[in-house]
Amino acid sequence: MANPAAIRVTSLYVHIPFCAQKCAYCAFYSEAASGELINRYTAALVRELEIVADDLIPKTIFCGGGTPSLLNLRQWETILRAMEKLNLLGAEEFTVECNPATVSADKAKLFRDFGINRISMGVQSLDEKLLDRLGRIHSREMVFKSFDILRAAGFENINLDLMFAIPSQTMEIWRATLHEAMAMQSEHLSSYEVIYEDDTPLFEQLKAGEFSVDEKLACEMYEELISQATNGGFHQYEIANFARDAKSINRSIHQSIPSLACQHNVNYWRGGSFYGLGPSATGYVHGVRTKNWSNTQLYCDQLEKGKRAIESSEELPPLRRAGEIAAFGLRMNAGWPFAEFERATSFDLRNEWAAEMNQLAERGWASRDTDRFQLTPQGLRFADSAAELFLR
Ligand code: SF4
Known part of the structure; x- marks a missing residue:
């Protein structure tokens, strides 16, 4: 139902x-x-x-x-x-x-x-x-x-x-x-x-x-x-x-x-929810991250018994999840509009990650204006290292 x-x-x-x-x-x-x-x-x-x-x-x-x-x-x-x-x-x-x-x-x-x-x-x-x-x-x-x-x-x-x-x-x-x-x-x-x-x-x-x-x-x-x-x-x-x-x-x-x-x-x-079905698929639904078994036989065995084939599930603490979402979103050229980040996570990027944003801006990897934070073309080339700073 x-x-x-x-x-x-x-x-x-x-x-x-x-x-x-x-x-x-x-x-x-x-x-x-x-x-x-x-x-x-x-x-x-x-x-x-x-x-x-x-x-x-x-x-x-x-x-x-x-x-x-x-x-x-x-x-x-x-x-x-x-x-x-x-x-x-x-x-x-x-x-x-x-x-x-x-x-x-x-x-x-x-x-x-x-x-x-x-x-x-x-x-x-x-x-x-x-x-x-x-x-x-x-x-x-x-x-x-x-x-x-x-x-x-x-x-x-x-x-x-x-x-x-x-x-x-x-x-x-x-x-x-x-x-x-x-x-x-x-x-x-x-x-x-x-x-x-x-x-x-x-x-x-x-x-x-x-x-x-x-x-x-x-x-x-x-x-x-x-x-x-x-x-x-x-x-x-x-x-x-x-x-x-x-x-x-x-x-x-x-x-x-x-x-x-x-x-x-x-x-x-942008940190949205999604179902992930099939062997090895990950999902993020109602605040819980799941991962299916990476084994097709096992996947089939479980579903033939009427159960989902979930190997692990984890409910992330809100700040940790927000850090992940910050990191994902910085891969985008648009970066993070502050209001959109707050809608997605309930955290304000300007409060929680002020030091990290300053550090990246000083390095020339990011720019910040009144409504958003985004990586520069140079920063985008090193986005994985930049994003790591936001993980909690
Ligand atoms: S092995 Fe299959 S999944 Fe992997 S890259 Fe080749 S086609 Fe894609």
Whole structure:
């Protein structure tokens, strides 16, 4: 039964933990897919959706992974029909992550028919050798072909994910990739520097001395990204995220976040609540942070017994949670309007973190005016270190 007294959660993340093969740099929870396990997972996910549905009225949904587009039409239809029955469709923004090797016209049509209106495509590079180096299963041609299929199916909001500072990637290659990506005219662009996570093949190669990290080149590549994205009509709104404004939007009334920014992620960075379903997914609901088991078998076992597969849950002290929210929000170019921070956390940034704000401003990493605190372009490059100061 829905609790009419409670405010229902408006954001839903679904983790789909299957990939055709593991990429060399990836530390996300995912595994090679077998048809049988995916069917079992699909049924378990439907059960988990049923458990939380009454507390949800989604404005944003994000299906990430893993490779959500690896699920076949029948498996997707099972999930989407269940969501329809549970009144979970109709979100303003409903994103599915797709690998270019697994997009088809039939899948794109099914997605559109059920209200999925945003696709995030994991491109990473448009250089064949680098795609191979990263262990991606798709070719550059598949990127262009899939993009055309999605456009033909009516998707008007597509994100391209790109990576830079990949071992053996030169500035010339990066420029060419950015140039081709700009020509695709997507609505959104996310671009991250390669990270070397423990227990990944790329990290092992680094440790074995097969290549070295060139920090200076990585910084120059980031500058190139900002420059080409800005010249290409994108607005940077977070360290790694760029979006266009919808043609009908007058930017002056939309403040500093472009209208085609990913609303789902903006909710995270602004400290909003969200359900996280599927193996390894985290959620933050009614002040409690949860994390599901990072094990698909265990996830299915639990849900088959009618229980959510929560490994841990934690209710954070309000000041600690506010510190985390401060840190997330500083990743955004808009920084924190003081009033908005207070609405989100009940704390005043100017009282609790005055010393930290001064310290960052003196270093040239941040600026402060009467209504907001934000990192400067230089500060954004070191946002993780700046954000750490706010954690309690
Ligand atoms: S496709 Fe994505 S989730 Fe899967 S292994 Fe590659 S990077 Fe990781």
